[in-house]
Amino acid sequence: MGNAKNYSNQTTPTWCPGCGDFSVLRSLQAAAAHLDIEPHNLAVVSGIGCSGRISGYLNAYGFHSIHGRALPVAQGIKLVNPELTVVASGGDGDGFAIGTAHTIHAFRRNIDMTYIVMNNQIYGLTKGHTSPLSQTGFVTKSTPHGSIEAPIKPGLLALSAGATFVAQGFSAYQDQLVDIITKAIQHKGFSFVNVFSPCVTFNKTNTYQWFRDHLVNLDDEGNHNTADFQKAMNKYIETDGLFTGILYQNTDPDYYSKLPGERGTPVVQQDLDIRHKFDELMEEFM
Amino acid sequence: MIKQLTLMLGGIQGEGIVSVGDTLIRALSQAGYYAFGYRTFSSRIKGGHTNYVIDISTHKTLSCDDSLDILIAFDQDSIEINLPKLKKGGLLVYDDIVSVKELLASIAPSSYIILPIPFTSIAKQYGNTLMKNTGVVGFLGQLFHMPIESVSRVISKNFNGKGEEIVANNMKVLTACYELPLENNSLSHQYRLSPVQNNQKKASMLGNEAIAFGALMAGCRFMAAYPITPSSEVMEYLTKKFPGFNGVMIQTEDEISAITMTVGAAYGGVRSMTATSGPGLSLMMEGIGLAAMTEIPVVIADIQRGGPSTGLPTKHEQSDIDFLYYGAHGEIPIIILSPYTVEGCFYQTIDAFNLAEQYQCPVMILSDLHLGLSRQTIDPLDSSKIQIDRGKLLNSNEFTESDMPFKRFAFTDDGVSSRIIPGQPFGMHHITGIEHMETGKPFEGNDNRKKMMDKRLKKLQGLKELDHIDLYGQLESDLLILSVGSNFGMIQRVVEGEQLPATYGMFKMIKPMPIKQLEELCAKYNKILVIEGNATGQLAAIIKSEVGFHRKIESLLKYDGTPFKYEEIHNKIKELI
Ligand SMILES: Cc1ncc(C[n+]2csc(CCOP(=O)(O)OP(=O)(O)O)c2C)c(N)n1
Ligand code: SF4
Ligand SMILES: [Mg+2]
Numbered sequence: 001m002g003n004a005k006n007y008s009n010q011t012t013p014t015w016c017p018g019c020g021d022f023s024v025l026r027s028l029q030a031a032a033a034h035l036d037i038e039p040h041n042l043a044v045v046s047g048i049g050c051s052g053r054i055s056g057y058l059n060a061y062g063f064h065s066i067h068g069r070a071l072p073v074a075q076g077i078k079l080v081n082p083e084l085t086v087v088a089s090g091g092d093g094d095g096f097a098i099g100t101a102h103t104i105h106a107f108r109r110n111i112d113m114t115y116i117v118m119n120n121q122i123y124g125l126t127k128g129h130t131s132p133l134s135q136t137g138f139v140t141k142s143t144p145h146g147s148i149e150a151p152i153k154p155g156l157l158a159l160s161a162g163a164t165f166v167a168q169g170f171s172a173y174q175d176q177l178v179d180i181i182t183k184a185i186q187h188k189g190f191s192f193v194n195v196f197s198p199c200v201t202f203n204k205t206n207t208y209q210w211f212r213d214h215l216v217n218l219d220d221e222g223n224h225n226t227a228d229f230q231k232a233m234n235k236y237i238e239t240d241g242l243f244t245g246i247l248y249q250n251t252d253p254d255y256y257s258k259l260p261g262e263r264g265t266p267v268v269q270q271d272l273d274i275r276h277k278f279d280e281l282m283e284e285f286m
Numbered sequence: 287m288i289k290q291l292t293l294m295l296g297g298i299q300g301e302g303i304v305s306v307g308d309t310l311i312r313a314l315s316q317a318g319y320y321a322f323g324y325r326t327f328s329s330r331i332k333g334g335h336t337n338y339v340i341d342i343s344t345h346k347t348l349s350c351d352d353s354l355d356i357l358i359a360f361d362q363d364s365i366e367i368n369l370p371k372l373k374k375g376g377l378l379v380y381d382d383i384v385s386v387k388e389l390l391a392s393i394a395p396s397s398y399i400i401l402p403i404p405f406t407s408i409a410k411q412y413g414n415t416l417m418k419n420t421g422v423v424g425f426l427g428q429l430f431h432m433p434i435e436s437v438s439r440v441i442s443k444n445f446n447g448k449g450e451e452i453v454a455n456n457m458k459v460l461t462a463c464y465e466l467p468l469e470n471n472s473l474s475h476q477y478r479l480s481p482v483q484n485n486q487k488k489a490s491m492l493g494n495e496a497i498a499f500g501a502l503m504a505g506c507r508f509m510a511a512y513p514i515t516p517s518s519e520v521m522e523y524l525t526k527k528f529p530g531f532n533g534v535m536i537q538t539e540d541e542i543s544a545i546t547m548t549v550g551a552a553y554g555g556v557r558s559m560t561a562t563s564g565p566g567l568s569l570m571m572e573g574i575g576l577a578a579m580t581e582i583p584v585v586i587a588d589i590q591r592g593g594p595s596t597g598l599p600t601k602h603e604q605s606d607i608d609f610l611y612y613g614a615h616g617e618i619p620i621i622i623l624s625p626y627t628v629e630g631c632f633y634q635t636i637d638a639f640n641l642a643e644q645y646q647c648p649v650m651i652l653s654d655l656h657l658g659l660s661r662q663t664i665d666p667l668d669s670s671k672i673q674i675d676r677g678k679l680l681n682s683n684e685f686t687e688s689d690m691p692f693k694r695f696a697f698t699d700d701g702v703s704s705r706i707i708p709g710q711p712f713g714m715h716h717i718t719g720i721e722h723m724e725t726g727k728p729f730e731g732n733d734n735r736k737k738m739m740d741k742r743l744k745k746l747q748g749l750k751e752l753d754h755i756d757l758y759g760q761l762e763s764d765l766l767i768l769s770v771g772s773n774f775g776m777i778q779r780v781v782e783g784e785q786l787p788a789t790y791g792m793f794k795m796i797k798p799m800p801i802k803q804l805e806e807l808c809a810k811y812n813k814i815l816v817i818e819g820n821a822t823g824q825l826a827a828i829i830k831s832e833v834g835f836h837r838k839i840e841s842l843l844k845y846d847g848t849p850f851k852y853e854e855i856h857n858k859i860k861e862l863i
Contacts, residue, residue, distance in 0.1 A: 009716070011727065043708045045550070048719075056716050056727060061708035063553060064718035064728070065546065066576050072510075072543040076550025076558070077708065079534050080508050084554075084709055105539040261529025268555040268707065270532045272505025278669040281499065281527075285489035285664075286316065 002033040007042070009059040015050060020171035020197030020208075024118050025054055027174055028087065031181040032060075037085045045074040047090030047099065049125045051118035051197070054089050068099030071106045071115065078113045080267040082256050085185060086113040092133040093123045096152050100132075106190055107161035112254040114184045114191045117154065120199035121206050128202035138205065154194045155236045155247055159229070164254075165191035166232070167246040170215055171198060172208050176244055183246065189254040196244075211242075218245025287480045290343040292351040294371070295422070296364025300332035302419040303360070307338035308661055309423050309440055311490045314342055315663040317436040318485030322347045322662040322775070324849070327600050335363045342430075344482045348627065348662065348775030352852045356477070358422060365389055372398060377477070379425070381405045381418065399470065408462050413455030420456045424463035431478040434464055436487075491664050493631045493657040493772075494561075497587050498523035500635030501559055503672050506585070507533035508558040510547035512540055512566060515599050516655040517589040520561035541566035545573030545586065552577070552584045553717070555679075555707030557639050561587035564606055565596065571614050574648050578618035578742070580717045581695065581703070583642030583677075585635070587651040589658040590771075592847050601847030602655040604771055604819035610650055611797055611828055617739070619746050621649045622797035626756075626774040628664050631657065634794065636672055643677035645745050646702055652796065654819065656772035656849045678704045680713070687712050693724040697737060701744035746798050753803045754795035763787040765862050766811035770796065770825060773817050773850055780855045787863055796825070799832045808835040813862050817855065821845040 007029040015021050032042055042060035046052040048067035055062035061084075065073045074088035095103045095117045106115065122140065123129040129142040133154065137146040158166045165187040169177035177195065184191035196211050216239050218224045224245070225231055232248035256263065295310075297303045304325065311321040322341045341350040354372045359365045359380040366389060372378060374397055380386060382402035390400065403425060409417040420441055427437040441460055445453045468474050491499070498520045501509070507528065511521040525535035534551075538544045544560045551558040562570060567588050577584045590606045592598025610622055621641050625634040635651060642649040685692060685706060694715045696703045703724075706713030720728040721735050755768070759781045767790040769777055777790050791807065793800075808814060808829075816826035816839060823841040830836050842858045844850055 009714075038711070039714050040711045041709055043554075053728075056718065060714055062714075062716035062726075063550075063580075064716065064720065065549075066572055066719050069542065069546040069573065069576075072538065072546040073550035073553070076508070076510065076547035076552075077554040079536065079547075080551045080554040080556040080558075081709055101539045102543055105543070259529070259534065261532060263532065265532065267507050267532055267534060268709070270507055270556075272507070272557065272674050274503065274505075274531060275669050275672055278503065278672070281502070282489060282667065285491050285495070285499075286312070286487060 002036045004029040004033040007032045007039060007059050009057060011057050013057055014053060016201045018200040019050065020120060020195070020199070021051055021054065021118050023171035023174050023177065024089070024116060024195050024197055025057055027169070027177040027181050028054070028116070029058065030178045031185060034178070034182050035185055041084055043074070043077050043084050043086045045070045045077065045086070045088045047094035049091035049094050049123070050199070051089065051091040051124070052094065054118070068094050068097070069102065070094065071099060071102040074113055075106060075109070075111050078111050079256070082112065083266050087116065087185070088113065089116040089118060091124065092117060092119040092121060092131045096132045096154060104157065104161045107158050107163040107192065110162070110164055110189045110252060110254050112189055112256060114181070114193065116181065116193045116195060118197040119154070119194055120197050120203055122199050122203045124199045124202060135205070153236070153241050155241055156233070158192050159233060159236070159248060163192050163248070164189040164250050164252050165246070166248045167191070167193050168244050169193060169195045170211055170244050171195060172212065173217070173244055176217070176219060180246060187249060189252060214242045216243040218243055218247065287478050288476070289480050290341070290347070291355040291477070292339060292341050292353070293356040293358065294337050294339045294354050294368055295358045296335065296337040296368050297360030299327060299334045299336035301360065302416065303336050303338050305444070306419045306422050307340055309444060310340060310426060311661050311663065312440045313423060313427065313432065313437045315488040315490045316440060317432045318482040318487065319344060319479060320346050320488070320663040321490070322350060322660060324350050324656070324660050335367055337364065337368065342479070344480050346663070346665070349779045359384065362386065362389060369393070375399070377401065377473070379403055382407070399473065401470070403466065405463070409459050412458035412462065413452070417456055417459045420459045421463040424460040425466060428464045428466065429473070429477045434461070437464070488663050488666070490661055491628050492519055492659055492661050493625070493628050493653055494519035494589060494659065495523055496628045496631035497561070497635045497651060497653065500632040501585070501639070502527055502531065504557060504636040504639040505674050506557040506559050506639060507531065508548070508551040508556045509535045509560060510538050510544045510551070511535070511560050511562065512538055512544050514563045514566050516591055516658050517561040517563045517587060519658070520587055541569040542573060545570040545584070546576070548584050549573060549577050549582050552582050553580070553708070555709075559585040559587065561589065563589050563591045564593045567606060567609065574620070575614040575616060575618055576719045577648045578614065578620060579719045581646040581742070583646055584648050585638045585642055585651065586648060587653060590652070590654040598847045602819060602849050603845060603847065604654050605821070605824065605845065606652070607770070607796065607818070607820070607824040607828070610652065617743065619645065619647045619742050620797060621645065621647060621746065621749070622652050622795065623649065624652045624770045624793050624796050626657070626771050626792045626794075628657070628662055629667065630794070632667055633671060640673070640675045643679065644675060644702070646677065646705060647745065652771070654771045660772070678702055680704045680706050682710055685710070685713055691715070691725060694726045695722060695738070695741070696724050697741055700748070701741045749795070750798045750801045752800060754800035755791040755793055755803055755807065757789055757791045759789045760787050761789050763789055764812045765789065765815065765859070766791060766807055766813070767815045767817060767859070768793065768825070768829070769817040773819065776850045776852060776855055777817060780852060780859060784856075786859055788859055796828070799828065801832055804829060804833045808833055808838065812838065814839045815842060815858065815862060816840070817842045817850065819844050819849070
C-alpha cells in the first residue's frame with residue numbers, strides 16, 4: 001500500500017476552511033494509495049467550480065477542463081489508454097445542470113472510469129446560486145423567493161440510465177468515503193459516486209449537522225443487497241436519496257471490452273505508420 | 287466521338303439515383319476516364335425530385351457544364367424540371383413506363399433525340415424492379431462504348447455479399463441493356479467516348495472520404511462525432527476502418543461532447559479528430575478554445591453548408607469563414623487549412639495532423655458541401671508523401687526523474703513547449719483552461735498572463751511568411767482571382783477553357799493568412815477578384831483587413847445554395863478583363 005502523501009502535489013487548495021471538498025481530495029488520495037496506483041498512471045479530470053480545482057491538487061496527470069465537460073474529456077482519455085486509472089470529478093452544477101447530457105450518456109456507455117460528484121447543492125464558485133440538486137424552496141442569490149423547481153435525484157437518474165455502480169458518500173464520513181472510492185475505482189465499468197460535500201460558505205441549510213441528522217448509512221443495515229436493482233430503487237425512494245454507501249453494482253461488460261476488432265494494445269501504443277496498407281485501402285475506391 | 291459531355295440522372299429521391307451515379311463514375315474511372323458528379327438533394331429522405339449531374343471527360347474535370355448533353359429521366363418530374371437544361375439536339379432517355387405523352391406533346395420532335403428504354407421491364411424480366419438501376423449503367427456503357435468488363439466489375443463489387451443470385455441477375459440485366467439494339471444508328475457513334483491516352487484504372491472518391499482516408503493514413507486513431515449533413519461520411523468511413531487498426535470512433539451525445547472527447551483523446555496521446563458542419567461548429571467553439579488554451583493538438587473538419595441556424599442543411603455555401611477566423615472567445619492560435627480538391631483533402635488532412643502536433647493547437651480543415659459530397663475521379667495518391675511528425679513530444683528517454691518537475695508550458699523561442707502524455711513516468715503535470723504558469727498551475731498574475739498570451743500567439747507567426755496560395759492560369763496578366771474550396775473546379779473550367787488572361791490563386795491555408803505572399807500578389811496585379819460562396823464577402827473582408835488594397839479588390843458572391851455556374855464566373859471575369 002502506498003502513502004496518500006505521494007498523491008499530493010503540495011499545492012495549497014483555495015477552498016474555504018471547512019469546505020467538504022478537502023475530504024474528497026484526501027479520500028481520493030487515500031484510495032489511490034490503497035490501490036497503489038502509480039501517480040503517472042492516474043489521470044484526474046475536473047470541470048469548473050470550486051470542486052473543479054481538485055485536479056490541480058494531485059500528483060498525477062490533472063486536467064482542469066471546462067464547465068460541464070469533465071466527463072467527455074475523461075472518457076476520451078480512457079478510450080485511448082485503458083491502462084490509466086481515470087477519475088472525473090466536479091460539482092453538482094457541472095454534472096447535473098450544464099453537463100447533464102454527458103452524465104446520462106456516461107452512465108449508459110459504461111466506460112471503465114470513476115465519476116465523483118462533489119455535491120454541495122449550490123453553485124459555490126459563482127458565490128451562491130441555486131443548483132438542480134438544491135431543495136425546493138432553497139433561497140439563493142438567484143432564487144431570493146426560494147427555488148420553485150424540483151431537484152434531480154442523481155441516484156435514480158443513474159439507475160434508470162443503466163449505471164453499473166452507484167454509491168454515495170459524505171465528506172464527514174471519510175473512512176467510508178475512502179472505501180467507496182476504492183471500490184468504485186476497482187469496479188470494471190463506470191462508477192458513480194455522489195458525495196455530499198457541504199459548502200460552508202453559501203449553503204447554510206445543508207450543513208454537516210443537517211447531513212448527520214438525515215443520512216442513513218447502508219453499511220449499518222447489513223442486509224442491503226447491492227446486486228438487486230429493484231431493491232436499489234426502493235432503497236433510494238425510501239430514504240429520499242439521503243443515504244451513504246454502495247447502492248447498486250452489477251457486472252455488465254464495460255465499453256472497451258465490447259469494441260469490435262482486436263484490442264491487444266492500448267490505442268495510444270498503436271503504430272501510426274500504415275503505409276504498407278495503403279494499396280489495399282485504396283483498392284476500395286476503385 | 288466525344289471528349290467531354292455532361293449527363294443528368296433525374297428521379298425520385300431514395301430510389302437509387304445516387305447509386306446509379308456513383309456506379310457510373312466508378313465504372314468510368316475504371317475504364318480510365320474522368321468523371322465529376324454533382325448531387326442535388328433535399329432534406330427529405332424519400333420522395334421529392336433529386337438529380338445527379340455527371341461531367342465525363344478524357345481529361346480531369348472538377349465541375350459540371352451548365353447545360354446537359356444527356357438527360358436520363360426515371361419519372362415525369364425529371365423531364366418537366368430539367369428539359370430546359372438539355373442542349374438542342376441533346377439526348378433524352380426515359381424509362382418507358384413513365385407516361386410522357388402530354389409532356390412531350392408541346393415540344394417539337396426535332397429539338398431532341400428522344401429515346402424510351404424498357405429499363406423496368408428488363409429489370410423485372412431478369413430480377414426485380416430495383417435492378418433497373420443496373421440497367422441504366424449497362425445502357426450507358428453501351429452508349430459510351432466502354433468495355434463491358436469495367437462496368438460489370440463495378441456492378442459485381444456493388445452486390446458482392448448480397449448472394450450469388452442477386453449478382454447473377456444484375457449481370458443479366460446489365461448485359462441485356464448493354465446489348466440493347468439502338469434503332470437510331472447515329473446514336474451509337476455520337477456518344478462514343480474518345481479513347482483515353484492513359485487508360486490505367488483510376489479511383490473515385492468524395493472529399494469527405496479523402497479526409498477520412500487521409501486521417502487514417504496520418505495515424506488518426508480516435509474520432510468522436512455527432513452526425514450532421516454534409517460531414518457524416520467522415521465518421522462513417524472511420525467507424526468501418528478503425529476496428530482493423532485498433533482505433534475508436536464514438537458517436538457522442540452532441541458536438542460539445544464530440545470536441546471535448548477529442549480533446550481528451552488527443553491529450554491522452556492519440557491523433558484525434560472530429561468532423562461537423564455549421565450548427566455543430568457553433569456548439570464546439572468553447573471546446574476548440576479549450577484545446578487552444580491547453581495547447582492540445584486536435585483536428586476538426588468543417589464541411590460547410592448553408593447557414594445561419596439550420597439554414598440550408600443539404601445545400602452548398604462557404605459562410606463559416608468569418609466564424610472560424612475570428613471565432614472562440616478570447617484570442618487563440620488556430621490553423622485553418624482549406625483544401626480545394628479531393629486530392630488536397632487527402633494530403634492536407636495529413637498536414638493537419640502534423641501541424642496540430644508541431645504547433646500544439648487546433649487545426650481546422652475547412653471544406654464545403656460541394657467538395658465534400660461530389661464523387662469524382664482522382665489522380666493516383668502518392669503514399670510516399672505520407673509523413674508523420676509528432677512535434678515536441680517527449681518519450682520516457684527524453685524526460686527522466688532528474689528533469690522533474692515537468693514544465694508543460696515552458697517559455698521557448700518559438701512558443702512551442704514539450705509535451706508528455708499521461709502514463710509516462712515522471713511527467714505528471716496539470717493543465718487548465720484557466721491562465722496558468724509554465725508548470726500548468728492556475729495563475730492570473732499580469733506579467734505571466736501577457737507572456738503566456740504572447741507565447742501562444744507567437745507559435746503561428748512563422749506561417750504568415752510562407753506561401754499558402756497556389757497559383758494557376760496566365761501568371762502575367764492584370765487580373766488575379768482569389769478563391770477557396772470547391773470553386774476551384776469552375777474557375778479552372780472557365781479560365782482554362784477559354785484561355786482567359788487571368789491568374790487564379792487558391793488558398794490552401796486561410797489562417798494564418800499568408801500575409802507576405804498576399805502583399806506581393808496584391809501589389810503585382812491591377813485587379814483582384816475574390817470569389818466565394820457567401821453573402822457578405824467574408825474572405826475578401828479578411829484579405830482587406832490583413833493587407834489593405836481596398837480599391838483593387840472586388841467580390842463575386844453567391845448564396846442561393848448552389849455552387850457557381852460557368853456563366854456567372856465567365857461573365858464576371860469578362861467584365862474585368
Ligand atoms: C459555460 C459556462 N457557463 C457558466 C460558467 C460560470 N460557472 C462557473 S462554475 C459554475 C457553477 C459551479 O457550481 P458547481 O458545478 O456546483 O460547482 P461548485 O462551485 O459548487 O463546486 C458556473 C455557473 C462557466 N464557467 N462556464
Ligand atoms: S464557496 Fe463553498 S464550495 Fe466553494 S470552496 Fe468555499 S465552502 Fe467550498
Ligand atoms: Mg456545487
